[in-house]
Amino acid sequence: MKLWWSLGLRIIVFGLLLAFLLQPYWFAPLLKPLTQNNAPAIYNQGSLLSLTLSHLQIVLIATVAATVLGVTLAILVTRKFGAEFLALSRSLVNIGQTFPPVAVLALAVPAVGFGEKPTLIALFLYGLLPIFENTLTGLTTLQPSVIEAARGAGMTGWQRLLKVELPLAFPVILGGIRLSMVISLATATIGSTVAAKTLGEVIIAGLLSNNLAFVLQGGLIVAVLAVLIYDSLSALERLMARRMGA
């Protein structure tokens, strides 16, 4: 009963988001009270749908790149030949986390120019940290007995990694990806200050023209996207963890 209720709520939220993106003018009367001097209630300098898709695309590319590199690095430093780098890579991740996203974004501009690229770099670097951290946790907290058993069954190092270690660590890795994606979704809005096509454009247009309706719709779309993605990845994580028998 409770399951149906929560599933229903999610479907309604998703439906509302879709409706808003496809037919934003249906919602204009709701947002109208937030505007002054007859300013438009719905963002009119571009399509909300295409901005949302471009926003998601940037986040997705950055997250996939961060996942590939983060997981690979974590695998490397947990093997015998990379063990020397384990402690160092931990400190580097800690140091990396102290760099503010705005600073990364602004400093990437002279190197790669305005547009999507500096945003991708900032999101990629920011996304790397939680994924690396979680993969490391997942791979270093496996029960030694399981690894021993796999070794006893005559598996090679490669087989152990692919068939035992990674599948067991998968729910934790997924947790890192989820965290990284939610951070990226919010951070991508700042990318609009360096001319990336994201929902930040709507928010900044609102801030510049003192139009609260723009700020609210831009912020709400990002927040709803983040909640929905967070939620579905958590569900996937629980499913995986149950499969692993945890």
Place this chain on the structure above:
Amino acid sequence: MDKLGVVITALAAYALLISPFATFRANRIVPGDPVGLLNAVATPVNGLVLALLIAIALLALVKTSVIARLVASVVAIVALCLAIGLAAQHLTPEGNSYARVAPASGFWLLLFAFALMATDALTRLQPPPGVRILALLVTALGIAALLKSGSWDGLSILKEYSTRAASFWREVGTHVTLALGSLAAATVIGLPLGLLCHRIRPLRAAVLNSLNIIQTIPSIALFGLLIAPLGWIATHVPGASAVGIAGIGAAPAFVALFLYSLLPVVANTVTGLAGVPQAAVDAARGVGMTLWQRLTKIELPLAFPVILTGIRIVLVQNIGLATIAALIGGGGLGVFVFQGVGQTAMDLVLLGAVPTVAMAFAAAVLLDAIIDKVRMQA
């Protein structure tokens, strides 16, 4: 052979042979000309610096004592810092106030390579908290001495600074007030809230879920959305505007930072209290401690390291996020970052970004050291 040494030497070789050490520009917004290390610094100092850097990069290759590596990497970093100042003096034509000299990719790569070497040495040494704080202090004093001595005065970032010294310090003040003030407010409200969540189970999920949702709202939107309610309070609540509440400026930035800060404080308080062993609480009850005594003498001290970790997360995050305040007229170092982005004047961006990164980094080192100290005592 040292594996990390190979990486460091390769980076240093690339930086010394291929990348430019400094950039020279006729004025602050035109594209610059790359200058190599040998041409950037006057002879014979250039040869000396080059030989020193090569020697240290080669030293990284061989397995030596960790202390030797640490000393060598620090020497290299100091040499780099002095060399870039000399480059600025050497490259700027006499009496020309428009020319700009800035560190280029080679300088940054070398700095990264030797900082990597130093970080590796420090990670292996695992210095106790007190030593770490001391090292942080010495570094800060060293940078202050370099700035005071005027050896960096020819660098473009300091030329940007010298034309707006007064506003720079004002924005630093605003930035620190925003970051620390919102942290203080979040601790004062978040600690009791976390305590309540620990005691009253049904409250826990509700509070943590709402705080989680606040975190998903993008910072620039949250900053913007608070303009309206605060503006309403300023005009309708008597005395509100007198204490500095206004729709635009620092007030919405402060409230937004406060809201973002609540989750780590509350969540870590709850986790910390949940981690207190039941046996300890039972023993305290057994010796007749009151509820208040148990809380202040047993539970809070045991949960303290975890709560402190939450505060560390908040502080580092706030120092970074406070840059966004500039977008809604709230001031802070973001003012220079966004002005610089707008004028494509990267030196101005650096003037805002470098102090922000330095403050966030110093805060992280300081609080990590304090947390380790507290854990050791517990």
